[in-house]
Amino acid sequence: MRPAGLEVDFAALAAPLPMHRGRTDADGWSACARHIAEAGGRLVSLWGSDTSRDEPYVAAAYASAEGLLWVEFELDRAAPAYPDIARLFPAAGRMQRALFDLLGFRAEQAIDVRPWLRHAAWPEDVFPLRRDFDPARRFPAAGDAYPFVTVEGDGVHEIAVGPVHAGIIEPGHFRFSVVGEKVLRLEQRLGYKHKGIERRFIGMDLGQGAQLAGRVSGDSTVAYAWAFAMAAETLAGVEPPPRALWLRALLLERERVANHLGDLGALGNDAAFGFALARFSGLREDWLRDNGEAFGHRLLMDRICPGGVACELDAAGRERLLARADAATGELARMRRIFDEHAGLQDRFVTTGRVTPALAAQLGLCGLAGRASGQAFDLRADFPWPPYDRLAVRKCGHHNGDVAARVELRFDELFESLRLIRALLVGLPDGPLRSELALPALASGAGWVEGWRGEVFVALDSDAHGRIARCHCHDPSWQNWPLLEHAVIGNIVPDFPLINKSFNLSYSGQDL
Amino acid sequence: MWRILREVARHRRVSEALPEPACEWQREGQRIQHEILRVLGRALAIREVDAGSCNGCELEIHALNNPYYNLEGAGIRFVASPRHADLLLVTGPVSRHMETALRRTYEATPAPKLVVAVGDCGCDGGIFGEQSYASCGGVARVIPVDVAITGCPPAPIDLMRGILAAVTARPPD
Structure with a gap:
């Protein structure tokens, strides 16, 4: 296939969502980015590999009207560089910096070339994802001076927060420039949780890889496990049985509900409404216990495996989950009314x-x-893959883009997910739970799933022995962290926790 | 306001009428709470440190404060500063980028202090491995650990048991 206006031929991947992969050169790389940007496409992910094929490559995944376009080009091993795309897609900026830290592929003419994931753990001329890197090697701590952007002027001062935060939260550093209580600028520094996940994938078999993918970001374990499994199935040309797909969707919606419940409680609490935390954390606990009873794991880790699922649901479990979905719908309607009427x-x-x-x-x-800021994208509705093609997912959205909109959206999505859960439980087909699957040698696959936070993307290359040559996991937090810097401008410092919570982005998922 | 009050009243009745499986562990939870109070005779202050986890353990640590486990009701509080803490609850693996921050947090905690390592990764690096260019592995490779709680992630009741084990093994006073 050749999308209109592009000089690149794309081949369809054998995936349940429309995904296409094409190879190009440096000029084609820039032309693709420009064309997709002009057509209103989005950047989904940017990554590279030195362990997949003879030559290293850099790749970008874009979301377009045709689906996902995976654009790739081979780099010169002696001087690996590619044209910058952050001018067209600002979200690429941090991804390009991370790509340099891990692989040493340079974005030509990039504006910001500071390190992103690399702090002091390895030197700047060593690249952990290069094929000649020794993964057991440890380096003495290097200097860790990071050039923050400073704001100057009368009465401006800085507040430095983290990496260890005051609550039970993941670590990261926030540098606020403030006048009085008002935030002039926020600069984030992440990468504290970088634990070498992408290096760890290299050489793993499918089972180990699935487990690791499910621990990229613990609150999105179902989304990652599904995206990884989809990538493996795409690569191998295997389709999971229908019952497995329905159970996967059930797990994914249950994960969405659990996270939205937790967030609504925490948002109420951050606005000094402790009652909301008590109620929503209680509802969440009920929900997680049902997960434990019905599927054997409260957070649903390792329930999805390449080829199918590793859990079953009996008739009693189905009744229990149906009853809970009904009860939760009533509870939520009452809580929403309380939220709406609470002036404070x-x-x-x-x-x-x-x-x-x-x-x-x-x-x-x-x-x-x-979606709370008018960006009406939801893979479940835009490219409904089985079983979502049978469920007519209602896309929720809002235009105000404030904390209130993100709260409203969570309520809307909860009701929709509860509807989907009932439909999935009622329509759950009988049949086997798993198809046999082995990775063919030297092939590529991709997975693309709408997790509760946003779209999770996995790109997977196999090596000559059917093991993992490279697995790139992309979290939607990459796109959304920079927006948090903008969202707080002009707000007061005490509102930062509330704003931060309303985004609830992943540190682990982007630090990798 | 009346809606909130009505909701509060409604749910007090509902939770008293909880079915068997929930009651069973509730008794266990109450036993542990009483045991902690008996051993300590006062409040325990915990500082949670995420030193590189996937965030799964944090979700279950959060659950300790929900109305079912009600850890705060037993006088056990999560505090914002290590300087206020008796016990550090640390999840791992410890990334190399968090190594210094974890060490400093430990040093900032007044003695006598307890450290509980949480989760398979906090115990020995778990699926992320024992040692690599980016990870130190388990918490004990960076600071002394009194009790390690396995699980991926450990359930809230196991977290409570682990905290109890730490305070009974070596009371802070």
Whole structure:
């Protein structure tokens, strides 16, 4: 296939969503980026590999009207470099910096070339994902001076927060420049949780890989496990049985509900409404216990495996989950009314941490936060893959882009997920749970799944022995972290926790 | 306001009428709470440190504060600063980028202090491996650990048992 206006031939991957892969050169790389940007496409991910084929390659995945376009070009091993695309897709900036830290592929003419994932753990001329890198090698801590952007002027001062935060939260560093209580600028520094996940994948078999993918970001374990499994199945040309697909969707929606419940409680609590935390954390606990009873794991880790699922649901479990979905729907309707009528809550939520639809489109805000700012993308509705093709998913959205909109959206999505869960439980087909699957040698596959936070993408290359040559896992937090910097501008410092929570982005998922 | 009050009243009744499986572990939870109070005779302050986890353990640590486990009701609080803490609850693996921060947090905690390592990764690096260019592995490779709680992630009741094991093995006072 050759999308209109592009000089690159794309081959369809054998995937349940439309995904196409094409190879090009440096000029084609830039032309593709430009054309896709002009056509209103989005950047999904950017990565590279030195362990997949004879020559290293850099790749970008874009979301277009035709589906996902995986654009790839071979680099010169002696001087691996590719044209910058961050001017067209600002979200690429941090991805390009990370790509340099891990592989030493340089984005030509990039504006920001500071390290991103590399702090002090390895020197700047060593690249952990290069084929000649010794994974057991440890380096003495290097200097770790990071050139933050400073804001100067009368009365401006800095507040440095983290990496160890005050709550039970993941580590990261936030540098606020403030005047009085008002935030002039926020600069994030992430990468504290970098634990070498992508290096760890290299050489793993499928089973180990699936487990590791399920631990890229613990709150999205189902989304990652499904995306990884889809990548392996695409690569091997294997289709999981229908019952497995329905169970996967059930798990994915249950993960969405669990996270939205947790977030709504925490958002209420951050606005000093402790009652919300008590109620929603109780509802979440009920939900997780049902997961444990029905599927054997409270957070649903390792329930999805390449080829199918590793769990079953009996008739009693089905009744239990149906009853809980009904009960939760009633509880949520009452809680929503309390939220809506609570003047103190609304005062904290409305207009706080606003990202306008125009800014969201310009910078590529995606997923849940994107839908709250008019970016109406949801893979379940845009490219419904089985079993979503049978469920007519209603896409939820909002245009205000403030904390209130992200709260509203969570309520809307909860009701829709509960509807989907009932439909999945009622329509669950009988049959086997798993298809046999072995990775063919030297092939590529991709998985693309709408997790609760946004779209999770996995690119998978196999080596000559049917093991993992390279697995790239992409979290939607890459796109959304930079928007948080914009969302807090002009707000007061005490509202930062509330704004941050309303995005609830993953540190582990982007630090890898 | 009346809606909130009505909701509060409604749910107090509902949770008292909880079915068997929930009651069973609730009794266990209450036993552990009483045991902690008996051993300590006062409140325990915990500082949680995520030193590189996947965030799964944090989700279950959060659950300790929900109305079912009600850890705070037993006088056990999560505090914002290591300087206020008796016990560090640390999830891993410890990334090399968090090594210094974890060490400093430990040093900032007043003695006598306890350290509980949480999760398979906090115990020995788990699926992320024992040692690599980016990971130190388990928490004990960076700071002294009193008790390690396995699980991926450990269930809240196992977290409570582990915390109890730490305070009974070596009371802070």
